[in-house]
Amino acid sequence: MAPGSSIGGAEDPAAQVSESEAEQEPVPQRLLTAATRLFAERGFETTSVQEIVDAAGVTKGAMYHYFGAKDDLLYEIYARILRVQTARMERAVDSAESIQQRLRAVAVDVVVTTVTHLDDTVIFFRSMHLLHPDKQAEVRAQRRHYHERVRRLIEEGQSTGAFRSDRSAELVVDFFFGAVHHLGFWYRRDGPMSGQQVGEQFADLLLDSLRPDSSG
Amino acid sequence: MAPGSSIGGAEDPAAQVSESEAEQEPVPQRLLTAATRLFAERGFETTSVQEIVDAAGVTKGAMYHYFGAKDDLLYEIYARILRVQTARMERAVDSAESIQQRLRAVAVDVVVTTVTHLDDTVIFFRSMHLLHPDKQAEVRAQRRHYHERVRRLIEEGQSTGAFRSDRSAELVVDFFFGAVHHLGFWYRRDGPMSGQQVGEQFADLLLDSLRPDSSG
Amino acid sequence: MAPGSSIGGAEDPAAQVSESEAEQEPVPQRLLTAATRLFAERGFETTSVQEIVDAAGVTKGAMYHYFGAKDDLLYEIYARILRVQTARMERAVDSAESIQQRLRAVAVDVVVTTVTHLDDTVIFFRSMHLLHPDKQAEVRAQRRHYHERVRRLIEEGQSTGAFRSDRSAELVVDFFFGAVHHLGFWYRRDGPMSGQQVGEQFADLLLDSLRPDSSG
Amino acid sequence: MAPGSSIGGAEDPAAQVSESEAEQEPVPQRLLTAATRLFAERGFETTSVQEIVDAAGVTKGAMYHYFGAKDDLLYEIYARILRVQTARMERAVDSAESIQQRLRAVAVDVVVTTVTHLDDTVIFFRSMHLLHPDKQAEVRAQRRHYHERVRRLIEEGQSTGAFRSDRSAELVVDFFFGAVHHLGFWYRRDGPMSGQQVGEQFADLLLDSLRPDSSG
DNA sequence: AATGAATGAGCGTTCATTCAT
DNA sequence: GATGAATGAACGCTCATTCAT
Numbered sequence: 001m002a003p004g005s006s007i008g009g010a011e012d013p014a015a016q017v018s019e020s021e022a023e024q025e026p027v028p029q030r031l032l033t034a035a036t037r038l039f040a041e042r043g044f045e046t047t048s049v050q051e052i053v054d055a056a057g058v059t060k061g062a063m064y065h066y067f068g069a070k071d072d073l074l075y076e077i078y079a080r081i082l083r084v085q086t087a088r089m090e091r092a093v094d095s096a097e098s099i100q101q102r103l104r105a106v107a108v109d110v111v112v113t114t115v116t117h118l119d120d121t122v123i124f125f126r127s128m129h130l131l132h133p134d135k136q137a138e139v140r141a142q143r144r145h146y147h148e149r150v151r152r153l154i155e156e157g158q159s160t161g162a163f164r165s166d167r168s169a170e171l172v173v174d175f176f177f178g179a180v181h182h183l184g185f186w187y188r189r190d191g192p193m194s195g196q197q198v199g200e201q202f203a204d205l206l207l208d209s210l211r212p213d214s215s216g
Numbered sequence: 217m218a219p220g221s222s223i224g225g226a227e228d229p230a231a232q233v234s235e236s237e238a239e240q241e242p243v244p245q246r247l248l249t250a251a252t253r254l255f256a257e258r259g260f261e262t263t264s265v266q267e268i269v270d271a272a273g274v275t276k277g278a279m280y281h282y283f284g285a286k287d288d289l290l291y292e293i294y295a296r297i298l299r300v301q302t303a304r305m306e307r308a309v310d311s312a313e314s315i316q317q318r319l320r321a322v323a324v325d326v327v328v329t330t331v332t333h334l335d336d337t338v339i340f341f342r343s344m345h346l347l348h349p350d351k352q353a354e355v356r357a358q359r360r361h362y363h364e365r366v367r368r369l370i371e372e373g374q375s376t377g378a379f380r381s382d383r384s385a386e387l388v389v390d391f392f393f394g395a396v397h398h399l400g401f402w403y404r405r406d407g408p409m410s411g412q413q414v415g416e417q418f419a420d421l422l423l424d425s426l427r428p429d430s431s432g
Numbered sequence: 433m434a435p436g437s438s439i440g441g442a443e444d445p446a447a448q449v450s451e452s453e454a455e456q457e458p459v460p461q462r463l464l465t466a467a468t469r470l471f472a473e474r475g476f477e478t479t480s481v482q483e484i485v486d487a488a489g490v491t492k493g494a495m496y497h498y499f500g501a502k503d504d505l506l507y508e509i510y511a512r513i514l515r516v517q518t519a520r521m522e523r524a525v526d527s528a529e530s531i532q533q534r535l536r537a538v539a540v541d542v543v544v545t546t547v548t549h550l551d552d553t554v555i556f557f558r559s560m561h562l563l564h565p566d567k568q569a570e571v572r573a574q575r576r577h578y579h580e581r582v583r584r585l586i587e588e589g590q591s592t593g594a595f596r597s598d599r600s601a602e603l604v605v606d607f608f609f610g611a612v613h614h615l616g617f618w619y620r621r622d623g624p625m626s627g628q629q630v631g632e633q634f635a636d637l638l639l640d641s642l643r644p645d646s647s648g
Numbered sequence: 649m650a651p652g653s654s655i656g657g658a659e660d661p662a663a664q665v666s667e668s669e670a671e672q673e674p675v676p677q678r679l680l681t682a683a684t685r686l687f688a689e690r691g692f693e694t695t696s697v698q699e700i701v702d703a704a705g706v707t708k709g710a711m712y713h714y715f716g717a718k719d720d721l722l723y724e725i726y727a728r729i730l731r732v733q734t735a736r737m738e739r740a741v742d743s744a745e746s747i748q749q750r751l752r753a754v755a756v757d758v759v760v761t762t763v764t765h766l767d768d769t770v771i772f773f774r775s776m777h778l779l780h781p782d783k784q785a786e787v788r789a790q791r792r793h794y795h796e797r798v799r800r801l802i803e804e805g806q807s808t809g810a811f812r813s814d815r816s817a818e819l820v821v822d823f824f825f826g827a828v829h830h831l832g833f834w835y836r837r838d839g840p841m842s843g844q845q846v847g848e849q850f851a852d853l854l855l856d857s858l859r860p861d862s863s864g
Numbered sequence: 865a866a867t868g869a870a871t872g873a874g875c876g877t878t879c880a881t882t883c884a885t
Numbered sequence: 886g887a888t889g890a891a892t893g894a895a896c897g898c899t900c901a902t903t904c905a906t
Contacts, residue, residue, distance in 0.1 A: 182394030614826030
């Protein structure tokens, strides 16, 4: 992978304030930021490499020094959001709360993360098919890992009676994350609801379907 | 191109009725069918007009005779599935059944229709942003019309007490249709579940969230 | 293969004298002529497609309408000279002359043909390795076919005693054609010797090695 | 390439002792060895500087430290083989043997040297035109010097009656060396004949053409 | 002596669309 | 209605070379 493409990175603890004019960020980050915005605005295939490097203030040669191909940018965008969401989900799942609270935390969190990185999500589901098959497989595997962890959480709740058992855990997961992944099609950050609010309500809807039926 | 390399295949094992020699379908339909398959397989941007006309067994000139541009094909694919789904939804909504039964029918039906025309759905959500803005607006308006009709159905149920009122009808609609529109990412027609089965379970999950709470 | 790429072509039986200004020749021929000159002048990799189409007075699009890739031009240049040389060799080999006269005719002819199409020959041996492997294999097979026909002619002469038998027919063929294929490195059409003269002398040298030894 | 395959040969026959870990050879040689192999395998134009330095285990900066440009590598490869062949030819020509034996020794030797350094020869005749004109002129002059020395040897034999005089010494030289220079197109080191065997037979063919005619 | 990030010009190729026929 | 040759602009990518370190 390209150097400097880490995401969370706590680099630069010291303040290097004095950088007189240009490059605040390393080149790979600048490219990723520019690409994310442009891909979300006009689509992957409709954005030229020239537009990306112009927006990032570098040359094509520099880009190809760090990324092997245009769709490596796509891959990095995916990998980045996937890494963030997986790490957060695992923290929530493994917490000491009740199972309802843990599932609710996962649900709220994935909505909040999704709307925070809405561009990445939009790009992801619009353009995954344009990724090189090998990288596509990697991304799918990682996504599947995420879903399966959540499915096991639900099954755990079903086995203890915390959740009703006559709902397919797998289908509930596909249903819920389908709804989440579709947020990019309608959610507006400048609209009436915060990500947190949507997350709470989505969590309600998810838990509605798993609450043990008083009549059964 | 070699003579006889047309796509429909001149095999004619028996006499399939009166179609004496060539074209089973009119040219525009053949083009739409070919385009749908190719767009779903490899994406709109990645499919060339040449590939479409080859697959349809016609020439470029013929295509431009019927369609003003490549993205007119996209528009027609959208319009077609939208017309079908809207008509079916309206029939279900306006039936004489109970409101629960009507909402359930709508839910099952949109899932069944979606998986029946999975290619169209996949193309739709992947490529809508590539459509000419004017046509994109038309498509969005039609989609909104659909969602709003269903939202009003839910609100009607909430006002009569058939559905619980502490769920936002609008959000429930976005949530549910989000899940439905995402089917293309995981549903496989050759998998274990029929469209009808998924539809029934999705309907269960939708109604779970609207069933009046026995405790409140 | 591209339309109109035949070489000997007896087309144009009628005299179309009146063509007022431009295109004397069909586009594919114009491209091949321009490419041959440029490849010989500066090499295949050093000549850009843009230079070729400019020299031919057409656009890139037109070129790619007739040739699938830049190296299809190379292939056509090879195939053209190979076709000509093979046809002429076969005519000479199958004539009614004595075997010495037939071999001499082949030898003279391949030299004459080579210096007549010296550009093609130079390009051929300089750039064959840049051809797509599949096409390279085709070209090699055709070349081998040529060599083997001549080898059999020599073996025929050896079996009848017309040629001495203690020279390897195969090696003689490789030796002689090696010398011929190298003509492009030193022969100058504006130099002191005509192709016919070089051909006669090369033929002498070839036959020197096959003349039955008076002492053995 | 295996250690010890250097061209001048007498280095370190015993004592490969103290080379503790890495670089057996100095950087320029490593680059030349890598470049030779790659140019022969895929051609000069098709081999990137990056590939060469990777194969040599150095960086681009190191290469440009020793060689002014990519085609300096080409020039060095030419100069190297030319130096070797010229030195060996002069030794043979100036020996005390009969003129027939001296010409034969030259002929055998150039074949043996050529197949021993077949990669260099292949590169030479494929890519000489890509060399900077000045360096190309140097190389041609050196090559001409070689040919002329051999031509004078033949003329010497013709003037003494050792060789027949009705063959053009110049043409015989072009003919013979043409055949030799073409060895790279068909000779395989893993084939049935050793370089020595091919050399002997090539020498026979050369001398066949110069043997005084018993009938004239 | 050696690094490797960065340049910048140029490459082969694609492709939606047009238009004379 | 339909053809298919031709356009022309743009595309992703390569690469020899430079240069601050």
